[in-house]
Amino acid sequence: MRSTLERCRPIVEHPTLRTLARNRAAVAGAVVVAGLAVLAAVGPVLSPYDPTAQDLANRLRSPSLAHPLGTDQLGRDVATRLAAGARVSLGIALLVTGIRLALGVSVGLVAGYVGGWVDEVLMRVVDVLLAFPGIVLALVVAGVAGPSLRNLVLALAAVGWTTYARVVRSSVLEVRERAFVKASRLTGAPRRRVIRRHVLPTVAGPVVVLATLDLGGVILATAGLSFLGLGAQPPAPEWGTMLATGRHHLRDATWLVNAPGLAIVCAVLGANLLGDGVRDALDPEGEIERKSGGRRR
Template identity: 70%
Template sequence: MVAQLLAELRGNPFTLAGATIVVGLTAVAVVGPLLVPYDPTAQDLANRLHPPSLAHPLGTDQLGRDVLTRLVYGARISLGIALLVTAIRVAIGTAIGIVSGYAGGWVDELLMRLVDVQLAFPGLVLALVVAGILGPSLRNVMIALAVVGWATYARVVRGTVLSVKEREYVDASRLLGTPPRRIATRHLLPKVANPVIVLATLNLGTVVLATAGLSFIGLGAQPPTPEWGTMLAGGRDHLRRAWWIVNAPGIAIMLTVLGFNLLGDGLRDMLDPRQQSRLEEV
């Protein structure tokens, strides 16, 4: 698979660009906080709203905090939340999809009706409701985004399981008395892995965007947390005077979403081209 991925990267400049952006952002999130010289929450009112300079390459914000430092720490927060939320979505959606597709009957009907109910509501609107009920915090944003995003995984996994469970080797395992749990882990999970990986890669960017959006309106990270959406909210009142405060996190969000989308498209073409019309962003 690694050799196939490298060949795909060499043959598709868009996939290569997406992979480069994702790897770069990951490196910034992991190593960046160790290299920046400032405290992301330390205020220096004497140097507030200073334009980019050698001391502050991306300038300072309305409280004199270094924008580059806050941007780097924000990368760790945004990518960490995206990975955790996506992992929860994958776990819930994959489990429900496998149980629904393999069990069939009333179990399948009940679980798919739950999926239909969840998909009937726009994901971001439902996340707004959940986050509003739970209260403003990053933890509650993670819960809200995880709760509303698993249904697409369940639908994709169920469709794959319905086709795989009718194959001869699955019937043979069933006739030999293999427990359903072992059939699921040995025969079904490997078959659903590819579409789930593709969908998860595409969703990572949208989770970053949704997290920033909820923080921007005050339901996510709270000041002085260096989160990209909070940085946008804090700098919007100074847009004309200090454009760099909002431009830096705005460009970071754009590059993150673009990187994951380009990488996800490349993985889709490589791993499961038949899923192109079925994958959705939530």
């Protein structure tokens, strides 16, 4: 036990983690995100209700001890569906962000390190995709492919990787001119080894910050497309779908939209606060500049 704690101590005492721990907003965001993750993991398991089973005898029941968040128009427990929807929303956010990160980092590395006509071709593709509003392009892709969670993931991943590619490319263009990278290339090190050992660790910071900040946007886009009927299909529980079905009962059952709406707000706010904290921890100079009103000392 003691040896395990000793091995974990360098990680806990890492300067970045200590800076992050001193940021109250980042800690609050991390707590919110962790709470939603725990809700998604254990909520549906502990609940005595089935998130998709109908009970018309108990339809549109107001919040009570038996149903803390009430029931919907088909008698389903809203709290259980909210927890099950957290699995879908958070799972899609992580999956889409992972695909965007992998694709964008790969394209950015190749474009920045190889350069030449390869860089020109890849960046022109990126420029074409960036010429369209992301949510509109995702809406078109999801509409053409058909409404389903798989097509929703593909649509959101297809339009969001370009930002990663541009960030990574700009970082690689700067890193490849540094002395230690040139020295490694002059010694005859393979290109793959140079990228893995010298380039990737240097560009990891901006990518981690971008991925953390991207989580909130993906959650919001997932809920928006599902609200329009292009994501999860009833009776599958998903926050955007719950909002879409609950909007018909705004006057007589406000809890049908309050619960998923508040969940979306908390998830997006928590992810953004955590992302801002990670950015400040990895970029202390940027934090000083922001706190001083844009004036560097």
